[in-house]
Amino acid sequence: MxxxxxxxYISTTNACKLCTPLGAALAFKGIEGAVPYLHGSQGCATxxxxxxxxxxxxPIDIAxxxxxxxxxxxxxxxxxxxxxxxxxxxxxxxxxxxxTTCLTETIGDDVRLFLQEYEREVKGDKPLxxxxxxxxxxxxxxxxxxxxxxxxVDSLAAALETKTSTVNILPGFVSPADIRYLKEVxxxxxxxxxxxxxxxxxxxxxxxxxxxxxxxxxTSINEIGNMGANLATLEFGHTMPxxxxxxxxxxxxxxxxxxxxxPMGITASDRLFAILTRISGREIPDKHGKxxxxxxxxxxxxxxxxxxxxxxxxxxxxxxxxxTAFLAEIGIIPVLCASGGKSGRLAAEIAAATADLIPEQxxxxxxxxxxxxxxxxxxxxxxxxxxxxxxxxxxRKLDIPLIRVGFPIHDRMGGQRIQHLxxxxxxxxxDQVVNAMIARKQADSPVGYAYM
Amino acid sequence: MEAALKExxxxxxxxxxxxxxxxxxxxxxxxxxxxxxxxxxxxRVVLYPIADALHLVHGPIxxxxxxxxxxxxxxxxxxxxxxxxxxxxxxxxxxFGGEQKLSRALLELIERHSPKAxxxxxxxxxxIIGDDLEAVCKKVAAETxxxxxxxxxxxxxxNKRAGYTAACNAMARLIGTGDTTGISPHSINxxxxxxxxxxxxxxxxxxxxxxxxxxxxITGDGRVADIKRAHGAxxxxxxxxxxxxxxxxxxxxxxxxPALRVSYFGVEDMAQALYDVANHFNDPDILxxxxxxxxxxxxxxLPKLEFYKQALxxxxxxxxxxxxxxxxxxxxxxxxxxxxxxxxxxxxxTEEEYRELATITDPGTIIVDDTNxxxxxxxxxxxxxxxxxxxxxxxxxxxxxxxGFCDHNxxxxxxxxxxxxxxxxxxxxxxxxxxxxxxxTEHYQSGDRA
Ligand code: SF4
Ligand code: SF4
Numbered sequence: 001m002x003x004x005x006x007x008x009y010i011s012t013t014n015a016c017k018l019c020t021p022l023g024a025a026l027a028f029k030g031i032e033g034a035v036p037y038l039h040g041s042q043g044c045a046t047x048x049x050x051x052x053x054x055x056x057x058x059p060i061d062i063a064x065x066x067x068x069x070x071x072x073x074x075x076x077x078x079x080x081x082x083x084x085x086x087x088x089x090x091x092x093x094x095x096x097x098x099x100t101t102c103l104t105e106t107i108g109d110d111v112r113l114f115l116q117e118y119e120r121e122v123k124g125d126k127p128l129x130x131x132x133x134x135x136x137x138x139x140x141x142x143x144x145x146x147x148x149x150x151x152x153v154d155s156l157a158a159a160l161e162t163k164t165s166t167v168n169i170l171p172g173f174v175s176p177a178d179i180r181y182l183k184e185v186x187x188x189x190x191x192x193x194x195x196x197x198x199x200x201x202x203x204x205x206x207x208x209x210x211x212x213x214x215x216x217x218x219t220s221i222n223e224i225g226n227m228g229a230n231l232a233t234l235e236f237g238h239t240m241p242x243x244x245x246x247x248x249x250x251x252x253x254x255x256x257x258x259x260x261x262x263p264m265g266i267t268a269s270d271r272l273f274a275i276l277t278r279i280s281g282r283e284i285p286d287k288h289g290k291x292x293x294x295x296x297x298x299x300x301x302x303x304x305x306x307x308x309x310x311x312x313x314x315x316x317x318x319x320x321x322x323x324t325a326f327l328a329e330i331g332i333i334p335v336l337c338a339s340g341g342k343s344g345r346l347a348a349e350i351a352a353a354t355a356d357l358i359p360e361q362x363x364x365x366x367x368x369x370x371x372x373x374x375x376x377x378x379x380x381x382x383x384x385x386x387x388x389x390x391x392x393x394x395x396r397k398l399d400i401p402l403i404r405v406g407f408p409i410h411d412r413m414g415g416q417r418i419q420h421l422x423x424x425x426x427x428x429x430x431d432q433v434v435n436a437m438i439a440r441k442q443a444d445s446p447v448g449y450a451y452m
Numbered sequence: 453m454e455a456a457l458k459e460x461x462x463x464x465x466x467x468x469x470x471x472x473x474x475x476x477x478x479x480x481x482x483x484x485x486x487x488x489x490x491x492x493x494x495x496r497v498v499l500y501p502i503a504d505a506l507h508l509v510h511g512p513i514x515x516x517x518x519x520x521x522x523x524x525x526x527x528x529x530x531x532x533x534x535x536x537x538x539x540x541x542x543x544x545x546x547x548f549g550g551e552q553k554l555s556r557a558l559l560e561l562i563e564r565h566s567p568k569a570x571x572x573x574x575x576x577x578x579x580i581i582g583d584d585l586e587a588v589c590k591k592v593a594a595e596t597x598x599x600x601x602x603x604x605x606x607x608x609x610x611n612k613r614a615g616y617t618a619a620c621n622a623m624a625r626l627i628g629t630g631d632t633t634g635i636s637p638h639s640i641n642x643x644x645x646x647x648x649x650x651x652x653x654x655x656x657x658x659x660x661x662x663x664x665x666x667x668x669x670i671t672g673d674g675r676v677a678d679i680k681r682a683h684g685a686x687x688x689x690x691x692x693x694x695x696x697x698x699x700x701x702x703x704x705x706x707x708x709x710p711a712l713r714v715s716y717f718g719v720e721d722m723a724q725a726l727y728d729v730a731n732h733f734n735d736p737d738i739l740x741x742x743x744x745x746x747x748x749x750x751x752x753x754l755p756k757l758e759f760y761k762q763a764l765x766x767x768x769x770x771x772x773x774x775x776x777x778x779x780x781x782x783x784x785x786x787x788x789x790x791x792x793x794x795x796x797x798x799x800x801x802t803e804e805e806y807r808e809l810a811t812i813t814d815p816g817t818i819i820v821d822d823t824n825x826x827x828x829x830x831x832x833x834x835x836x837x838x839x840x841x842x843x844x845x846x847x848x849x850x851x852x853x854x855x856g857f858c859d860h861n862x863x864x865x866x867x868x869x870x871x872x873x874x875x876x877x878x879x880x881x882x883x884x885x886x887x888x889x890x891x892x893t894e895h896y897q898s899g900d901r902a
Contacts, residue, residue: 011557012513012540019514041576041608042480043490047518050845059848061825066480069609072580083483086457090484090826102512103576103608106546136512137577138543208852209894211829390520 006365007372014370014390016314017340019136021099022048023144025062026173028097028130030197031152032218035063035093039080039111040101042066055408055415056176056203058215063087063096067103076104077114084118088127091213094221097148098131105135128221130155140341142316145173146240149196152224153245159228159253166226167279168233168255169195170245171421172262172318173407176204178421185422188285189276194223194230196245204416228253231279234272236262237318239343261353262318262421264429265326266295268353269422291423298427299330302434306331309437310380314373314387315406317341317349317366319420323386323405324362325353326426330433333358335380338368370394384436401436405429457484463822465806468815474806476821479611485824487772487845488799490607492575493519494615497862498695499571499603499622501646502674503527506567508537510554510585511575515607516540523862524648527673532567541577551583558592558600568676569599571622579606599676601625612774613694613800620699623670623679627703630677632684638733639665641682641709643700644691645716647672648862651869655716658726658870662741664733670696683707687732689714689725694775694800716869717778717877718785719753749871757788760878765790767838767885770831772823772846773860776801776809782841782860783812789878794835797823825849838885854893856884 025036025048038045045064052060065083067076080098087096100111111131119126132151134144149170169182179200186193201217227233233255235246246257263272269292273284284292309332313323317339324334337350347364354361363376374394385395386403389410395402409415419425438452459481465474480486492509496519499507509516520536527533539557541550554572562570570592574585585602593600603622605615640659645652652672659666667685668678688700688711700711712732714725723746730742769786771779776798783793796809797820809819818831828846832853840850843861850857858880860868868877 009560010539010553011508011561012516012538013561014520014536015513015517015538015540017513018517019512022514037483041490042486042488042611043493043576043607044514045485046487046489046845047493047514050522050843051518053844053848057848057851059825059852061485063483063485064480065482066484066486067608068479072576072608079482082481086459086481086483090457101576102514102546103580106577106580135543135546136514137541137546140513205852207854207893211833211849211853213826213829393521 006368007375009371012369015340016338016369016373016390017140018051019044020134020139020141020144020147021101021136022051023141023146023173024097024099024132024134024148025060026052026199027145027148027152027197028095028099029060029202030199030218031095031097031224032220033094033214034218035061035087035091035096035214037063037065037083037087037096037098038101039065039076039098039109040067040103044101051408054410057413058203058205058416060203061091072103072107075107076109077117080109080111080114081118081121084129085122093127093214095128095130097152098129099134099144099148100132101134102136105133128156140316142173142239142318142341143241146244149245150241150243150248152196153227153248156221156224157227157249157253158225160226162229164231165190166192166194166230168227168230168246168249169193170233170235171195172237172240173316174236174262174421175416175418176200177417177419178425181419181422181424185288186276188287189280189282191276191280194227195219196224196227228255230255232256232258234275235259238321238349239317239341239345261325261349262322264322264420265329265426266292266299266423267329268322268325269426272422288423291427295423295427295430298430302430303331305434305437305441308333309383310335311384311386312336312338312373312377312380312382314338314368314385314391317343317346319406320346321349321353322420324350325357326429327386327433328354328357330430332433334362335382336373336376337362337364338373339366340368342366383440384433386433401440403429403432403436457481460484460827463820464827465810465819467810467813467817467819472807472810474803474819474821476801476803476806480822485826486822487824487843488611488822491610491612491615491618492573492605492607494612494695495573495603495605495619495622496615497523497646498616498619498671500533501525501527501671502571502676502679503533504530504568504675505532506537506561506565506570507533507573508539508558508561508570509573509575510539510550510578510583511541511573512577513538513540515575523646524865525646525672525862526650527647528653532565537561546577546581549581549583550578551588554583554585555588555592558588559595562592562596562598567598569601569626571601571603573603573605575605576607579609599626599629611800616695617698620696620702623699624702626676626679628680628683628706630680632681635667635681635684636665637686638663638735638738639667639685640687640689640729641668641670641685642666642672642691643670643688643696645669645672645869646862649865649867651716651867651873654867654870654872658745659729661745662726662730663738664729670699683709685709687712687729689729691715692775692777694777715777715781717781717873719750719788719871719874720784721781722870722874723750753871753875756875757878760882761788761790763882763886764878767791768835769793770795770835770837770840772797772820772828772840772842774799774843776805778860779809780812783809785874785877788874789881791881793817794837795820795831797821829853839881854890856881856887856890858884
């Protein structure tokens with residue numbers, strides 16, 4: 001296969017990334033009693049809310065300092081403080097997670113200073129304040145997400161009481177269903193976990209009797225306060241900035257940081273289970289051993305439908321690495337791996353995860369948008385696309401199935417319930433992929449077999 | 453109910469409480485989680501449906517990506533409006549200015565897509581770094597030979613309304629540049645319909661049946677060439693007071709084209725709109741055809757509505773929409789279905805409109821400007837409605853509380869305008885209110901519970 005150069009356009013068309021504060025807001029949403037707050041003008045917060053709601057079908061309140069013209073000239077400090085006051089009054093939050101925006105970064109607002117002043121000026125009980133700098137002109141929503149996690153750890157983590165059976169998990173941006181699964185796995189090993197952030201309930205809550213101003217659930221502040229005393233940290237992903245939450249815990253509290261790829265597919269999930277085995281001193285619980293067994297069994301049952309099929313994978317970098325590794329291990333050939341992110345590590349991580357599985361590495365490009373992906377796609381003759389909803393128009397154009405994973409899922413129900421991680425997530429993805437290929441074969445057949 | 457923030461009390465009114473007083477068109481309160489967007493959003497909403505123009509968002513990626521193909525504005529031809537173009541400003545651009553990048557991006561995209569015109573939206577950050585959009589646009593227009601028009605939509609310079617104005621000013625630059633020969637004296641422009649789910653096609657069909665020529669759709673299923681010759685029309689028919697009224701005023705001043713305010717939602721308002729246009733032209737044939745049209749449509753529609761009316765009579769509704777003009781029609785449409793409206797509000801209504809709402813609604817009805825999730829929740833808990841009409845941001849709030857929902861915003865995919873749209877509306881309301889799923893939720897609806 002010839003390697004095309006990466007398309008190199010000035011303009012961006014149909015971006016394959018979101019802006020930094022969106023990631024930060026979502027991460028803050030996974031902390032108990034927290035309200036995300038954007039220091040900027042009103043539009044950003046409203047747009048992000050709409051975007052997030054369309055995926056989770058859950059309310060998400062993101063406050064804003066609603067800056068107007070005069071604030072942009074004289075500085076946003078007064079409005080930031082007024083906004084914090086109002087949020088405190090109305091929501092009674094335990095924590096306000098403050099992310100900056102392009103506007104306030106550009107006018108040079110010093111949020112740290114404003115918060116110090118606020119601390120002095122405002123009497124009485126105040127919620128905790130955590131701030132993160134999230135200008136969208138550097139980075140994507142994933143930098144915002146990891147930045148917020150690191151900021152929370154940086155300002156709240158301590159080592160209060162030594163826990164001998166708790167691990168920290170920094171899973172990155174995974175689905176509520178994935179987080180519920182991680183909790184189950186850890187508890188089946190006889191351990192408990194502090195998962196940061198934990199959006200399993202805050203972004204996937206049950207029908208309510210009374211409207212919760214702040215949805216129940218999320219990582220508790222106490223738990224975060226003790227992350228420095230836990231057994232180890234499992235941090236998923238390799239493309240986040242160096243100053244990650246896990247790195248901070250290791251430097252400051254000597255909590256061993258085990259970075260591993262998102263546990264997607266058998267190989268990567270085995271690593272997670274091996275680490276948990278070592279930490280807990282227990283064998284893989286029977287339930288999960290059996291799930292793995294059934295997964296292998298299904299891989300075997302379905303492999304011929306997948307052999308040689310060609311896939312384009314796109315989305316957040318770590319997710320792309322995880323998906324590519326999974327696809328490679330079921331016999332699909334990843335032909336293009338694309339992300340709007342620019343960590344500089346995507347190709348190396350994909351190579352590391354797939355080197356012994358595929359004869360030739362796929363084309364891997366960072367900083368891609370959907371125009372670039374579409375341009376390359378035609379020549380690559382893919383059989384399927386794997387990624388979020390925004391690839392739909394391409395899938396439609398190419399007339400190939402789209403396997404929906406990640407965020408956003410704006411054209412189906414249940415984005416928050418998609419399982420990606422572990423043996424169970426792999427099973428879910430495998431069934432989807434193999435059935436999409438079978439369905440295509442069935443639909444293309446002139447015979448119309450009801451027996452495939 | 454949960455009390456609103458003190459600073460917000462004067463933006464809430466209850467019909468019958470005297471005297472009428474409601475403050476509006478003020479900046480959103482910091483920290484109040486307004487449902488509003490920004491100036492840019494206002495401009496984008498209005499110009500978005502112009503399908504053969506390039507819409508380039510000059511700024512960091514978010515502003516563009518959140519508005520990518522999210523609106524249900526359909527086109528019968530080109531679909532350039534459905535793509536999301538951005539200069540995706542990076543740190544260096546912010547430091548050294550984005551003019552270079554903007555100009556190169558424009559040239560690249562114009563060459564690639566051959567649009568009939570280009571709109572360049574400025575976002576907050578552009579207002580700060582001080583790029584001279586006017587100069588860049590002028591240069592690129594000269595080079596490419598198409599109109600390249602800056603839209604002054606920096607998000608922080610006002611609210612959504614200011615964005616409407618910016619969009620109108622941008623379109624005003626196109627109007628007057630096209631050839632108007634051959635336009636009928638019985639001709640109109642349709643302003644303020646965005647062809648969500650094909651609404652404008654229905655409306656155009658009505659006007660065609662009446663014998664009235666439509667010159668330009670502004671902007672649903674819009675085309676640059678039509679807008680350029682819009683000044684040749686005899687009348688501007690304006691829907692949705694907020695968004696395109698400014699343009700109508702400009703055209704009245706510059707070209708002496710009178711404007712008529714109408715609404716296409718609900719039976720009464722739809723029929724009234726057609727009669728108003730017919731009366732304006734004062735042509736017996738047109739009037740005759742209009743009468744026939746309305747009679748035909750009603751004969752077809754009313755028996756079908758009966759079923760929904762029977763099921764829905766006595767149910768309660770709450771409304772929160774972008775502009776308050778639409779709210780009038782919705783109040784009437786609910787009446788036609790036998791339903792009571794107990795709360796109505798909008799993001800950007802004017803005082804005059806709210807005053808009018810206070811006169812047409814029943815005593816006790818809550819009227820609210822620029823509300824937020826917590827207030828809305830309070831209203832829903834207090835009023836126990838069966839359905840809430842709003843946009844995507846309000847949907848999960850209603851659903852969480854076990855309240856039905858009807859999307860009446862720019863994202864919707866169901867046609868709701870015209871006579872057929874009234875039936876669609878009834879079906880939408882019925883589908884949600886009468887669903888069996890509510891028996892499993894802890895609902896707040898009107899009937900059984902407390
Ligand atoms: S200004 Fe920045 S933070 Fe706001 S929406 Fe645009 S990209 Fe996102
Ligand atoms: S940056 Fe400004 S223009 Fe862009 S979404 Fe935010 S408020 Fe609107």
